Every structure is written in C-alpha cells, then in structure tokens.
Amino acid sequence: MCQVFMDSPQSLFAKGDKDLQVMKAGAMLKKVKSKSWKKQRHFRLQEDGRTIWYKSRWAGTGHSTFSVADVEVVREGHQSEVLLSVAEEFPADLCFTLVFRGRRGNLDLVAESPSEAQAWIRGVRKLIQNAESMDDKERVDQWIWDWFQKADKNKDGRMNFKEVRTLLKMMNMDMNEEYALHLFTLADKSKSGCLENEEFVQFYKILTERKDMRRVFQDYSRDGQTLTLAELKDFLMQEQQEGERSREHAQELIDRYEPSETAKKQRAMSIDGFQMYLVSPEGAILDPQRLTLNQDMSRPLSHYFICSSHNTYLMEDQLRGQSSQEAYIQALKRGCRCVEVDCWDGPNGEPVVYHGHTFTSKILFRDVITTLGEYAFKASEFPVILSLENHCSVEQQRVMAQLLDTILGDMLLREPLDGLVLQELPSPHDLKGKILLKAKKIGGLEESETLTDEATDEVSDEAEPESPSAENLSAEALCLHDKKSKFSRELSDLVVYCKSVHFHSFEYSRLHSKCYEMSSFSESKARKLAKDTGTEFVHHNSRQLSRVYPSGMRTDSSNYNPQDLWNVGCQIVALNVQTAGLEMDLNDGLFSQNGCCGYVLKPDFMMNDDSFDPERPQDWDGYTSLQLSIQVISGQQLPKVNQKEGSIVDPLVRVEIYGVSQDQAKQETSYIDNNGFNPLWNETLNFIIHVPELALVRFVVEDYDKASRNDFMGQFTVPFTCIQPGYRHIHLLSKDGTAIPLSTLFVNVKISEVTTEV
Known part of the structure; x- marks a missing residue:
C-alpha cells in the first residue's frame, strides 16, 4: 500500500490499538429497536479505520455501513429509552448506544460480554476523538486515502x-478522456502505467489545483509567487473590506x-498559505467572531428571538409518529430554549405525554422532565421555557407539580427574582440555569391572595382546535375551547414569568397586560395580525412574549x-425541529450566531418606540437600504445525488433572500454539465x-434536471449582518444540517449603500 497513506494519522492511530483490533476482527452484537425487535448483526471496523460495516448472518451479500464521523457520542449502559425497556433482559455493562449527528436515529447495541462492550465503547470514542482532532491537512489526506481505497478495485x-x-x-467529474490521460501521464513520473505512492498525491494536486484562487492571488502578487506583507494588507483592505486592522491581521494570517x-x-504568504486561509473559518462567509457569544444578554427576555420547538416529544409526524425522550435531547442539543410538553391523564395516576386524539405513542411525563433536567443546559446556559399544554385532571396536575419540583430542584424557577415584580421581564443573564x-x-404575581386547592379558568390558546388532528377526534374534544378547565394550585404556583393568557387585542394588551403574561397564536392568526397590524405587533412584542405554533392541519x-x-x-416561533427543510434551515441560520446559545437579540428598532412596519420599511426614520452583490465563482467536491459510479451532477447555485416582504428574492446561476468536482460559474x-x-x-x-424537479445537493444559510464581505468560501450543509466534508462554494461578496433607489 502507498507509504503516504500508511503514514496518515488515522492509519498510525489504528496500528496496534487493542480496542481497534477487536473492532477490526468483528463481533456479533444485538441490534435492539424495541422490546420485541432484537436481531443479531455482525459488526466490524473496516481497514480505513473510520467505516463500520454490518450485516445479518442471513442477508447474503447485503450489508450496511456508516462512518464514525457521523457518530456524535457513545452512551454507555441503559442510556436510551430502548435499552431501558430491555434492562431486565440485558445488564447495563453489555449495552451501549451510538448517537448520530443530524436527525438519524440512534443505534442501540448489546455485546456478548462486558469486555467486548468496553472495547467497542472505547474504540468508537477514540475514533471520534481522532476525527475531531484532525487539522485541515489531515482531513484532506484522509479524503485522498478514502478515494484511493474506493478506486483501487484490485487492492494492489x-x-x-x-x-x-x-x-x-x-468524484462527480466527467473529464475528456484525452485530457484525463494527459493528467495521468504528468503524474506517472515512473512511466510504469500506474500511479503509486507520491504519484497519486501528485495526480490529486493537479486535479484540485485552484486556478480561481490563483488568479485572485496573482492580482495582488507582484512576482506571482508570494504576497508580501504590504500586498496581503492591500488584499485584506480592498477585497475583504477589513479597514484599519488589515496590517495587523495580515501578519496574524501569515503566522497562522x-x-x-x-x-x-x-x-x-505563498499560494499554499493563501489557499489555507481562504478555506479556513476566517475565510468563511460567516464571520467567526459572530459565532461566539457576543451579544448583550442583560436585556429583557422579550427583546430576544428564542429558538423554539413545537410538539418536541415527536420524532416523526403528529398522527402516528413515535413520542420519545430522545426528541427532547436532540432539540436541546440544537440550542432550543423553548420546548413543548402535551400532558394527558395516564394510567396508575401518572401523566403521559403524546399528541392527543392521535395514534402517536405515549411516554411518561416523569421521564420527559428527567431528560429535561439532564440536558437543559448542556448546549446553552441560558433559560429554558417549558411550554405546557395541559389536558390533565386536577389530581394528575398535582403529580406533575410534584415531579417538576422534585426532579428539577433548584433549576425550576418558583418565584420572581429577588422577590420583586418589575415592569419588564428579567434577562437571559439573570435567568441563567x-x-x-x-x-x-x-x-x-402582584396578588397575595390565597388560592383554593382548585381554581377554574379558560383553556389555553393551544387547545383551540384550528383543525382536527385525527379522523376520530370526538365532538367533545372539538368543543374544548367552550368549556372551563380546572387547574391545581400547586401547578399554578410554579408559573412565574410565562403566564399563558388569551389574546384579546393589541389595545387591550397595552392597557391591561402585565409583562409576564404571554399569548400563543396559531400560524394563520399570527400571519394575519402581522400583515394587518405589523407596527402594533412589533410594539406588543417589545413588552411581552408571543409564541406562534404550526397549524393543526400539518x-x-x-x-x-x-x-x-x-x-x-x-x-x-415554534417549529417541528424533527422535520428538515427550508424552514429549519432558516431557523438554524438565525440561531447559528451568538454562540448558538438559543437567544438572538432583536434589532434596536424592535425594542424602542420606533414606528417600524415590516410591510413599509421605507417609512421608518432609520431606513437605509444596501446592495448585495454575490459573484458565484466556483464549487469544490460537491456531493453526489445518485451514488452510482457513473452518475454525475449538473450543478447550479441559487441565492435566496428571506426578510421583510420587499426583500424576498431569488436568483440562480446557469447549470454546469457533468461536473460536481470543480464547476466554474463566474456569474x-x-x-x-x-x-x-x-x-x-x-x-x-x-x-439540474430538465425533465423533473431539481435534486437538492447542499445549502448554507447566514444572517445578512453576519456576512464577511470579500472572497469567501461557503461550507455546505446537508439537508439534515450536518457538514458535507470538503464541499464548498467560492464566492466574492460586495456590500454597499444604495445611493438612489433601484
């Protein structure tokens, strides 16, 4: 095998490690999907040290694989609902769970012995750590090695x-045979008719030479070989629009x-250093400084957009989908700071969580709160809002209150901070943890009246039946909003800054509502209010929290x-985070800033008395429009859509703007025939x-497909205010929001003021 690959960090790491040797030898592990579904599968680590192969002993030639890079963490013991359900059958020291990135389900496994389980747990953890610790050069080396393995059919x-x-x-490239032979001959220094050792690396370098970046480099390099400190400073000032910090930053980039x-x-700086800079996070379109926690977190809660989940308990659809604690873990890991719990009376006096009047599975309220207590602050230290849709009897509400109190302990806010009721909500900083x-x-909060053990009030807005959620929804359920519902004092006392109230009108709220009172709106009602009375809605939301939830027809x-x-x-603005697509791309894009903490400070004009109307932004006193110019230059190692070897994509790039109605726009490039490896647009x-x-x-x-709908390949969404101008790379994400290794777009972004209205 080529020495260049045998010396790669991944291969060296795999040499002689006892745990990885156990994994490479393979093992029969039980794959567990439920209490009744437990199947033996043969698992083994492949020679590349990063792919796990598995198959059923009865599956013939059929098998499955997954990359260790797709595994986020290994949980040891009974740390999943599935393994907890079989705890009596399989001891904890035999069990472990592989948790994947994105929306892929967990893999629950049972080994035949504790030592075998430990070898796999330690081995996968080492491989994850190794993959995460690789630098850019090592990742490229690994990428070359992977392609070499795939193409070396006879393994010689x-x-x-x-x-x-x-x-x-x-590799997604249909190259002219004559030109391909020319490149092959250039790399075949030994004239042996085969590429080996450094020759294949040379072929890769020829193939991936970035002429687009070299042209930019030579525009500023006097000798065409290096950029002097002064030349690099000129590039940073003129192209990257860095201004006065250019000289200091130029030296930092050379050092780095x-x-x-x-x-x-x-x-x-040489061309190699220049390329390394431009493909690094500093050369990305999203300003890395905006990725850190950089916003003022001492403003009232109502001054922030809050990352929010709807029907958080669901892994799939809301008619027959699975309810799971894992759904809460995934939502919280994504940065959600508002999660929803739909509570109903359960057997044995224990409340359950599921989508009422449907065929979704049920989980215990107790287990949901336990999960919340464990994972609430792992991704962010800022407060979590538990949105309770309560359909329980008074008796089981008391059980809910007791569980909240005992499981969450000091994490649960039980009274106003410092015992004071202020005229505005406390801040995320004040409510940390x-x-x-x-x-x-x-x-x-202001009243000191003693409540009775039971009190009545209207059912919360969420219970309003915008549409039936299942065919067998009863007439009695459809009339819920016309009835009175009883609430226990114990549960009521645990509500402090998020009291659910019915929305009457903006005028009523302005005159009568307290800062700690909040309303929920269906998407259709909220949209109508936004269109008809946008300015009033903005003012309302500067003082009070509003929650929007999806239509029941979804x-x-x-x-x-x-x-x-x-x-x-x-x-x-609550979304079904389990469902990938444009809407979740926008949500992930907005909340990618400010340290992914789940809170993003709203613009100043949404927090003061400015008369901002999103339907007529030009009437606002602070109105200034900007021109955004994006030159889409090239793409690199774009993903395949069809995994067949002979299938090659015809890529195009579309840029979409989302914002106020006047900003909604889309434009796209032409498509490039048969080249997903290094397409060039220059549009x-x-x-x-x-x-x-x-x-x-x-x-x-x-x-591009002229006969049917285009296939999605990748996307990246960025807040306009977080864009770095200049020559930038866009690191593409999959439909699930996970990174696509080495898959990028190269663009040149210019932002300027509009002097005359266009």
Missing part, C-alpha cells in the same frame, strides 16, 4: 488509467496559515416560514436589501 496499492477514469466519475518557514521569515414553566396561572409535522413572524418581533447575482437587520441569505446547490 496501485492505480491504472482505467481505475483513474472510474475514480473521476466517482503559511506552511513555508522561509516565507514566514520573509513576512510573506433556570427552567421557566409556561402555563395557565390563576391570579398574578399532520405530517411540516413547518411554516418563521421569517414572517420574526419580522414583527415574535420571540417564540454575479445582485440584490437590494431594505432591512438588513432581519434578512437571511440562503445559498442552495441543486442538480
């Missing part, structure tokens, strides 16, 4: 021209990315566009942005 450690032709198609010690001593209950409350757990509601300052798309503070920019790559 050499690659002939036929194998190279196959490789090019596997220049691989040549000679160039470093000369205070210069606290869980707030959102539910109906009898009376207010039985497939699809989502509405959250942008329309952010435009009027709605803080808790410029122009947009006018009227409200930059609310705009999101989404880059989408699709495989």
